[in-house]
Amino acid sequence: MSGWLLLALSGCDRCGGGADSAPDVVLPDSGISEEEEDSLSTPSEPTLNPANFTSAETCKECHPTHYDEWSSSNHAYAMHDPVFRALVAVRQEDLAGEEDLFCTQCHSAIGTRGGDVVPGFSFSDLLDITNEGITCESCHRISTIERTHNAGHVLDETGPIRGPIADPDPSSFHSELAYEPFFEDSSLCGSCHDVIESSGLPLERPYAEWLTSPAAENGQQCQDCHMPSSTGLASTEGVTERTLHSHRFIGVDVPMDGFVDEERAAEIRAGVQELLSAAASVDLQLPESVIVGEQLDVVVNVYNDIPAHNFPTGSTFIRQAWLEVIATDALGQQLYATGDLDENGDLRDHWSDLDPYGDDDLISFSSRFIDSSGSPTMFSHRAAEHVTSAIAPLYSRTYTLFVPTEAAAEGPISVTARLRFRSLPPHLLRKLDQERLLDELVIYDIDAASGLVSLTAEE
Ligand code: HEC
Ligand code: HEC
Ligand code: HEC
Ligand code: HEC
Ligand code: HEC
Structure with missing residues (x-):
C-alpha cells in the first residue's frame, strides 16, 4: 500500500483550472495506426533528393x-x-x-x-x-x-x-x-x-x-x-x-557529449531553469503542532502553471518530474523521505538497482511503458500500454503524506517539499552504455515549500 492519499478536489481557487481526479491514466489508443509504409514520412522509395x-x-x-x-x-x-x-x-x-x-x-x-x-x-x-x-x-x-x-x-x-x-x-x-x-x-x-x-x-x-x-x-x-x-x-x-x-x-534538454561548449551549455541550462520555474509550483499545508508518536499529515499541492500543455509533456517516458518530501526533527534526524535518490542517483522506483520499489510513496509526474507481459519497459516498440501521471494545463493535484513521529527527539519538525526535474534517468544511460554522460545530468528544482510543526508531549 502506498503511504499517500490523493485528494480529488472539485475546484482549484488558485488557477481557475481544476483538480485532476486520478494520478495514473492509461493513454487511450490514438486510433492512428501508421501504414507499414507511410508514403509521406517513411516512403519505401525516395520522394526527394x-x-x-x-x-x-x-x-x-x-x-x-x-x-x-x-x-x-x-x-x-x-x-x-x-x-x-x-x-x-x-x-x-x-x-x-x-x-x-x-x-x-x-x-x-x-x-x-x-x-x-x-x-x-x-x-x-x-x-x-x-x-x-x-x-x-x-x-x-x-x-x-x-x-x-x-x-x-x-x-x-x-x-x-x-x-x-x-x-x-x-x-x-x-x-x-x-x-x-x-x-x-x-x-x-x-x-x-x-x-x-x-x-x-x-x-x-x-x-x-x-x-x-x-x-x-x-x-x-x-x-x-x-x-x-x-x-x-x-x-x-x-x-x-x-x-x-x-x-x-529552449525546452528541458541540453545537448550533451561535447555538442556545445561548456559556456553555451551553462547558458542553455539557465534558460531551462527559467522555463521550468514558470512551469509548475508547489505548496504545503501543515498543522501547527503534532503530538509525539502520532502521525503528521502533510498536505502537498502541485500546480501545472502552463496554460498550453501538460506538465510534463513531450517525451515524458524518459523525463523525470517528481516530488521530494523530507521531514526532520530539530536535531536534524530524518523522520521521513520520499523522492530521494539511491547511491546511483536513481529514484527508488522499479528501475533502481540498489533499492527497487523502496520508495512506496514516490509521487512522479512522468509516464511509463508497460509491455504485453505487464512489466515496465523503457522502449516504445516493446510497449503495450502508456501510463501517464502528467498534470493537465492549469490543473492541480493534492496529496496527503503520512509522516511518523515516534522517532522525533526534539521539536519543531521541519518539512520540505521540492518539485524536481531531470531530463534523463541515470539507469537509462547505464542500460544504453552511455555512462560517460552521467556527469552531465542536471537536476532542476522547479519550486520548493517548507514549514515547521511544533512537537507537543503526550497528554
Ligand atoms: C546572401 C545573404 C543570404 C543568404 C546566404 C541567405 N539569406 Fe535568407 N534572407 C536574406 C535576406 C536579405 C532576407 C530578407 C530579410 C528581411 O526582409 O528582413 C532573408 C530572409 C529569409 C527568411 C524569411 C523569409 C520570409 O519571407 O519570412 C528565411 C526563412 C530565410 N531567409 C532563410 C534562409 C535560409 C534557410 C538560408 C540558407 C539556405 C538563407 N536564408 C540564406 C539573405 C540571405
Ligand atoms: C523547427 C523549425 C525551424 C528551424 C529548424 C529553423 N527555423 Fe527559422 N523560423 C521558424 C519559425 C516558426 C519562424 C517564425 C516564428 C514566428 O513568426 O512566430 C522562423 C523565422 C525565421 C526568420 C524570420 C525572422 C524571425 O526571426 O522571425 C528567419 C530569417 C529564419 N527563421 C531563418 C532560419 C535559419 C537561417 C535557420 C537555420 C540556421 C532556421 N531559421 C531554422 C522555424 C524554424
Ligand atoms: C521536423 C520536425 C520538427 C518540427 C517541425 C519542429 N520540431 Fe521541435 N523538435 C523536434 C525533435 C526531433 C526534437 C528533439 C531533438 C533531440 O533532442 O533529439 C525537437 C526538440 C524541440 C524542443 C526542445 C525540447 C527539449 O526537450 O528540450 C523544443 C522546445 C521544440 N522542439 C520546439 C519546437 C517548436 C516551437 C516548433 C514549431 C515552431 C518545432 N519544435 C518544430 C522536431 C521538430
Ligand atoms: C505558455 C507557455 C508555453 C506554450 C504556449 C507552450 N509551451 Fe512547451 N513548455 C513550456 C514550459 C514551461 C515547459 C517546461 C515544462 C514541461 O516540460 O512541461 C515546456 C516544455 C516543452 C517541451 C519539453 C518537454 C520535455 O519534457 O521533454 C516540449 C517538447 C514543448 N514544450 C513543446 C511545446 C509545443 C509543441 C507547444 C505548442 C503546441 C508548446 N510547447 C507550447 C511552456 C509552453
Ligand atoms: C513524430 C516525430 C518523431 C518521431 C517519429 C520520433 N521522434 Fe524522437 N523526438 C521528437 C520530438 C518532437 C522530440 C522532442 C520532445 C521532447 O523533448 O520532449 C523528440 C525527442 C527525442 C529524444 C529526447 C532527446 C534527449 O536526449 O533528451 C529522444 C532520445 C528521441 N526523441 C528518440 C526517438 C526514438 C528512439 C524514436 C523512434 C522510436 C523517435 N525519437 C521517434 C519527434 C519524433
Whole structure:
C-alpha cells in the first residue's frame, strides 16, 4: 500500500483550472495506426533528393544570429544525440531492421524521404545534410501541413524558402521568398511534436494537449513561449527592422557529449531553469503542532502553471518530474523521505538497482511503458500500454503524506517539499552504455515549500 492519499478536489481557487481526479491514466489508443509504409514520412522509395537541400552553413553568412542560436539547439542535435542513436540501435536490433525509418522520420525528414536512411543504416554513413537533423530547410521548405503528427508536412525541395515575413527585403541569395502564415502557428510544430508509435500507441502529444488547452482558446501558440521575440534585422543584408524569434528552442534538454561548449551549455541550462520555474509550483499545508508518536499529515499541492500543455509533456517516458518530501526533527534526524535518490542517483522506483520499489510513496509526474507481459519497459516498440501521471494545463493535484513521529527527539519538525526535474534517468544511460554522460545530468528544482510543526508531549 502506498503511504499517500490523493485528494480529488472539485475546484482549484488558485488557477481557475481544476483538480485532476486520478494520478495514473492509461493513454487511450490514438486510433492512428501508421501504414507499414507511410508514403509521406517513411516512403519505401525516395520522394526527394537530399542534394536539393542547402546546409545551414550557407545560411550562416547572412543569418548569423539565427544560425548561432539554432546550432546549439536540440533541433541541430536531433541526429547527433547519443541517446537517440543508442535507442535507435536497440530498435534496429529488436525489429531486425523492419522499422528503421520510423525514428528518423522527424529527426531527419530530409534523409528519411531522400533514400539516405535505409533499413540497416548506420549514422556514420549518412550524408552531412541528414545528420544536420532539423536544419533550417527542414522547417523553411515546409509547404503544407497534411496532418499534425508523425512528420505530417510536405517538403518542397525546389520551391522558394518560406517564412513569416510578408514583405521581405531583396537579397543576393534568395531569388524568391514565400510568406507562409503557418510559421506563426502551432500546427507547424505539431507536425512533429505529436509522436504516435507504429502500433498506434501515443508517445508524445504536446500538440494534441495544446489543442484543447486554455492557451489554444486564447490564441497562444508554441512559438510564443518556445521562440521568444526581439527586434532587429533578420539578415545582415536586410534593411527593415523585424520582429525576430529565438531559434534556441529552449525546452528541458541540453545537448550533451561535447555538442556545445561548456559556456553555451551553462547558458542553455539557465534558460531551462527559467522555463521550468514558470512551469509548475508547489505548496504545503501543515498543522501547527503534532503530538509525539502520532502521525503528521502533510498536505502537498502541485500546480501545472502552463496554460498550453501538460506538465510534463513531450517525451515524458524518459523525463523525470517528481516530488521530494523530507521531514526532520530539530536535531536534524530524518523522520521521513520520499523522492530521494539511491547511491546511483536513481529514484527508488522499479528501475533502481540498489533499492527497487523502496520508495512506496514516490509521487512522479512522468509516464511509463508497460509491455504485453505487464512489466515496465523503457522502449516504445516493446510497449503495450502508456501510463501517464502528467498534470493537465492549469490543473492541480493534492496529496496527503503520512509522516511518523515516534522517532522525533526534539521539536519543531521541519518539512520540505521540492518539485524536481531531470531530463534523463541515470539507469537509462547505464542500460544504453552511455555512462560517460552521467556527469552531465542536471537536476532542476522547479519550486520548493517548507514549514515547521511544533512537537507537543503526550497528554
Ligand atoms: C546572401 C545573404 C543570404 C543568404 C546566404 C541567405 N539569406 Fe535568407 N534572407 C536574406 C535576406 C536579405 C532576407 C530578407 C530579410 C528581411 O526582409 O528582413 C532573408 C530572409 C529569409 C527568411 C524569411 C523569409 C520570409 O519571407 O519570412 C528565411 C526563412 C530565410 N531567409 C532563410 C534562409 C535560409 C534557410 C538560408 C540558407 C539556405 C538563407 N536564408 C540564406 C539573405 C540571405
Ligand atoms: C505558455 C507557455 C508555453 C506554450 C504556449 C507552450 N509551451 Fe512547451 N513548455 C513550456 C514550459 C514551461 C515547459 C517546461 C515544462 C514541461 O516540460 O512541461 C515546456 C516544455 C516543452 C517541451 C519539453 C518537454 C520535455 O519534457 O521533454 C516540449 C517538447 C514543448 N514544450 C513543446 C511545446 C509545443 C509543441 C507547444 C505548442 C503546441 C508548446 N510547447 C507550447 C511552456 C509552453
Ligand atoms: C523547427 C523549425 C525551424 C528551424 C529548424 C529553423 N527555423 Fe527559422 N523560423 C521558424 C519559425 C516558426 C519562424 C517564425 C516564428 C514566428 O513568426 O512566430 C522562423 C523565422 C525565421 C526568420 C524570420 C525572422 C524571425 O526571426 O522571425 C528567419 C530569417 C529564419 N527563421 C531563418 C532560419 C535559419 C537561417 C535557420 C537555420 C540556421 C532556421 N531559421 C531554422 C522555424 C524554424
Ligand atoms: C521536423 C520536425 C520538427 C518540427 C517541425 C519542429 N520540431 Fe521541435 N523538435 C523536434 C525533435 C526531433 C526534437 C528533439 C531533438 C533531440 O533532442 O533529439 C525537437 C526538440 C524541440 C524542443 C526542445 C525540447 C527539449 O526537450 O528540450 C523544443 C522546445 C521544440 N522542439 C520546439 C519546437 C517548436 C516551437 C516548433 C514549431 C515552431 C518545432 N519544435 C518544430 C522536431 C521538430
Ligand atoms: C513524430 C516525430 C518523431 C518521431 C517519429 C520520433 N521522434 Fe524522437 N523526438 C521528437 C520530438 C518532437 C522530440 C522532442 C520532445 C521532447 O523533448 O520532449 C523528440 C525527442 C527525442 C529524444 C529526447 C532527446 C534527449 O536526449 O533528451 C529522444 C532520445 C528521441 N526523441 C528518440 C526517438 C526514438 C528512439 C524514436 C523512434 C522510436 C523517435 N525519437 C521517434 C519527434 C519524433
